[in-house]
Amino acid sequence: MDEIDNKIIEILKKDARKPFVEIGKELGLSEGAVRRRVKNLIKNNVITRFTIEVEKGHAVRAITFITIDPGVPTPFVSEKLAMLDGVEGVYELTGEYDVAAIVSANSVAGLNKCIEEIRKIEGVKNTNTVLVLRVVR
Numbered sequence: 247m248d249e250i251d252n253k254i255i256e257i258l259k260k261d262a263r264k265p266f267v268e269i270g271k272e273l274g275l276s277e278g279a280v281r282r283r284v285k286n287l288i289k290n291n292v293i294t295r296f297t298i299e300v301e302k303g304h305a306v307r308a309i310t311f312i313t314i315d316p317g318v319p320t321p322f323v324s325e326k327l328a329m330l331d332g333v334e335g336v337y338e339l340t341g342e343y344d345v346a347a348i349v350s351a352n353s354v355a356g357l358n359k360c361i362e363e364i365r366k367i368e369g370v371k372n373t374n375t376v377l378v379l380r381v382v383r
Contacts (some may be wrong), residue, residue, distance in 0.1 A: 247292060250275070255293070256281055262296045305335075306357050307350045307378040310364060311343035318369025320344050326367045332360035343374070 252271060257258050257269050266280040273280070287293040314323050320338055327336045335348040348362060351357040362373055 247287075250291070251283055251287060254280060255287070258284075258293070271351050273374075286371065305352055306354055307348065307381070308357055308361075308375050309378065310347045310349055310361060311339075311376075312341075312345040312364065312370055312376045313372040314344040315369045315371045323367055323369045327364060329360075330360060330363050332356065333364075349375075 251274055254269060257264060259353065265277075266284070267277045269275070269332055270277045270280045275283075312323070312327075314320055324336050324338055324345055327333055327345065332349050332351050333347050334350050337346045338344065339349075349357060349360050349364075351360055359375070361373060364370060365373055
């Protein structure tokens with residue numbers, strides 16, 4: 247991976263639908279060169295998926311930090327978390343907490359329901375949830 251690949255990734259992060267022709271013009275490359283680079287990034291698992299982001303309107307977001315019982319493998323809990331409705335992202339961590347989950351719902355009641363579901367997962371020992379007040383980026 248080189249600087250051009252990094253620039254392509256940054257462009258696609260902002261707009262995954264941007265045509266390869268436009269990316270090529272921006273970087274001084276042909277459409278075919280951009281297409282080959284993106285194909286290689288996918289093949290090498292640098293780009294693992296293309297997705298969309300939907301405006302949540304007045305959604306309530308939170309970060310739930312989770313402590314896992316040492317007798318339960320962290321990946322087991324992480325996979326269960328990732329399958330819950332309302333969980334947008336799961337991150338395994340170092341430090342005081344083992345996992346952080348980004349949670350979203352249409353209301354505080356919906357958020358509470360999701361957090362309760364998190365607490366029911368085998369191996370979840372403790373949770374600490376903080377509400378997101380404003381997303382800067």
